[in-house]
Amino acid sequence: MSRKWRLLAHESNEKIEFENQGSFDELIVGDWLHVEQMDDKVWWLRVGDARIFVTLRGGEEPMVDIERGFYGPANGITKVP
DSSP states (O other): OOEEEEEEEETEEEEEEEESOOOEEEEEETEEEEEOSSSSSEEEEEEEEEEEEEETTTTTTTTEEEETTTTOOOSOOOOOO
16 A cells, blocks of 8 residues: 655645555545545546556556546547657
8 A cells, every 4th residue: 555645735824734644545626636546556546537547566667547538528638758
């Protein structure tokens, strides 16, 4: 499980901050951003119209799969250098 994480929010002039408290599981912002840990090695994200899966592969770079237009028409551009 991912133990290194941080969340920062503001209310008036006060910072609300959490860092490495428990195991991060889920963040939802409106209906356009959703981040969720599916298991020890897989994370799922919704960012606008995109569905993103991130698979951690022990010592290697994470594998990232992105599908545009999953939650509605693709709105923006997708580039691969």
